[in-house]
Amino acid sequence: MAVIATISSSPSTASRTDGVLSEISRQLQRAGHLVAPIVLRDLPAGPLLRGDADDPDIAAAVGSLEAADAVVVSTPVYKAAYGGLLKTFLDLLPQFALRGKVVLPVATGGTPAHVLAVDYALRPVLASLGPSSISPGWFVLAGEVTLFESGEVLLEESAARPLREVTAVFLDTLAGRTLLGARPERREAVA
Incomplete structure (x- = not known):
């Protein structure tokens, strides 16, 4: 069993980003892992904006991240x-805060024009924090997520299926497995 920190970075209490993250969290728990949520909107704004890593709430969030074996990062675009x-x-994390961790980046947004934000905006920043691996991420269109007043979330299959797939790859990477298989056979050059 691994401890997996999930970072919720939506500023809204009822958000599609959190809905997607909750679906991923359920899949992680079904696989037998412990999920440790870090909800950024609940951190104190003043210390967060000042980068005050000594604030007790900020320090607890950073400590939770550092204690985790892996991390799921979710963000609206x-x-x-x-x-x-x-x-x-x-920005307030230590230089190598993700060292030795597998990371799954996930984003939500209103238009397919922002689909590359995961790979071209988020992935380089995460890579700078030294993770052992950043698994393939996914961008979910906001229109594929329905939130109900009860708190239930419904993902259209066009979003749910690829999320299950990237989460499975993330879990396989965490377990030390690879979907790429063994090394390709070496072929001798024919003269």
């Missing part, structure tokens, strides 16, 4: 980039 709340938190 605004103006073709990951959210400012996430950026603020990532």
